[in-house]
Amino acid sequence: MNHLVIIGAVWPEPNSTAAGNRMLQLIALFQKQDYEITFLCSAMPSDFSFDLSTISVNTQTIQLNNSSFDIIIKELNPDVVLFDRFMIEEQYGWRVIEQCPNALRILDTEDLHFLRKAREVAFKQNRELVFEDYISDVFKREIASIYRCDLTLLISEYEMQLAAESFKIDASILYYLPFLSEEININVPKFEERNHFISIGNFLHEPNWQTVLQLKKQWKSIKKQLPEAELHVYGAYVSEKAKQLHNEKEGFLIKGRAKSVADVYAKAKVLLAPIPYGAGLKGKLFEAMQLGLPSVTTKMGAEGMNGVLDWNGFITSDENEFVEKAVELYTNKSIWKTVQKNGYEIIEKRFKKELFASDFITKVAHIQEHLKTHRNQNFLGQILQHQNLQSTKYMSKWIEAKNS
Incomplete structure (x- = not known):
């Protein structure tokens, strides 16, 4: 049985956010393929957090900037690791690489944060967006995270086009996976x-x-x-x-x-x-x-x-x-x-689930089977991994030493 570890920014709240629903949809896709799933998160659960145990997902609380995560992830020994947003990949990606180098790493963007940030800047300045608005620190961090991962999930066709055409990111490391619908309710009030x-x-x-x-x-x-x-x-x-x-x-x-x-x-x-x-x-x-x-x-x-x-x-x-x-x-x-x-x-x-579910799992399986070749073709990702391991890694270790 394959093992998926999801590292969450927060515990899913499907009744509060679309992101919470999205996470449960991703879990369901992998469970359909008999994956064992463990959800890790450093945040405190809220009164509205979904009880993942009710859908047979194991959970564990982790700590930021703490080497205890290294022990946890090594013991779990996942086949696939999914990062919930690029900030999570920044925090834990280098640790996953060190402890589980053969695990397939997937980034779920939820939405492109740099795009939302650029539009927010333009909106609050009451002007049209220009290309330079994209090139923020958030942009550099998020694009670097995309390259460091083996596959990045984008929820919007517009964002797929932006990533591939405007920023020339290779299509082999991008995958369009929108919200998924299982049924339509036509029996609604008139x-x-x-x-x-x-x-x-x-x-x-x-x-x-x-x-x-x-x-x-x-x-x-x-x-x-x-x-x-x-x-x-x-x-x-x-x-x-x-x-x-x-x-x-x-x-x-x-x-x-x-x-x-x-x-x-x-x-x-x-x-x-x-x-x-x-x-x-x-x-x-x-x-x-x-x-x-x-x-x-x-x-x-x-x-x-x-x-x-x-x-x-x-x-x-x-x-x-x-x-x-x-x-x-x-x-x-x-x-x-x-x-x-x-x-x-x-x-x-x-958005019908059947349009995407089978192809997505096939894509994941194909990359797993040819992981070394896939990574060698993404040489820029390897360069960024090296740089990240020299910066984020030692910043995290400094914080851990400071906290202790």
């Missing part, structure tokens, strides 16, 4: 059985907070045309500044954590997501399509999701048009039903 608008997103994620601020600006115009409508804003880890936006009279309601996304989506008529910047795929929009909830979003929100297919609602980055389309979708039953079907089609043709 148009006339629904009321109100909804927005959802973890408040710890800065793009989600900026989305709420965008909604606050636009809501009065929507409310003026639809006086009976309310906007229900859901999201885990509500901040005090978010709570201050709650206004019963305006119908702008900060609801906090949703116990069940499916339940709150079933009651709502339209999802609003004026996402100003970000990266990767947007879990809220993916789930909306799965659950038959039409949406109005921006080009940034829909990026990498619908390809050439018609959207599950409307896409616009113009504030006035956003309001217009929100009202139109909320009031026009015919359009609403048509775009709901668009969403089902996007899921069926672009």
Whole structure:
């Protein structure tokens, strides 16, 4: 039996974040191939962390900058190690190389952090993004991490294109693996059985907070045309500044954590997501399509999701048009039903699990079988490993000595 070790940035919270759902999907892919799985993490679990033992995943707490990890990983002796985001690879990658040199190393980016950072800088400076925005310290760290690993998972077609075409990263070390859908729920409440608008997103994620601020600006115009409508804003880890936006009279309601996304989506008529910047795929929009909830979003929100297919609602980055389309979708039953079907089609043709599961496992097995050749072709990765072992390694050892 093959053994996969996942080193997590946090313990998965599938009811709080799209990243939590993504992690459970990856676990399921490997379990389907009879992998034994161990999840390691240095973070403290929260009240909302998923109990991995319920799906037969072993867990163990590890320490940052501590050689105790070397003993743990050597004893586990994994065939495959998956790093959850590039920061985790920086922390533990060199230790894995030293203790388990023959383990296949996979990086799951979740989304490209340097892309999100570049867009955030441009957004906050109220200007268009330019190429130089990409070339940040985060960019250098993340690209180096990609090269050091045997395979990197990218969740968005846009990010695959960016990595391969703009930054000339060899396709042999990149793999497109988006959110995966196992089924579509078409037995959902009808148009006339629904009321109100909804927005959802973890408040710890800065793009989600900026989305709420965008909604606050636009809501009065929507409310003026639809006086009976309310906007229900859901999201885990509500901040005090978010709570201050709650206004019963305006119908702008900060609801906090949703116990069940499916339940709150079933009651709502339209999802609003004026996402100003970000990266990767947007879990809220993916789930909306799965659950038959039409949406109005921006080009940034829909990026990498619908390809050439018609959207599950409307896409616009113009504030006035956003309001217009929100009202139109909320009031026009015919359009609403048509775009709901668009969403089902996007899921069926672009995110169905069967489209990716077998090919992904075949890719992993092929690299394992030809690991030496694969690594020799990625000579830049070997160079960066050498440099990393001389810098990150000794910084970590210095911190460990300092702490002791």
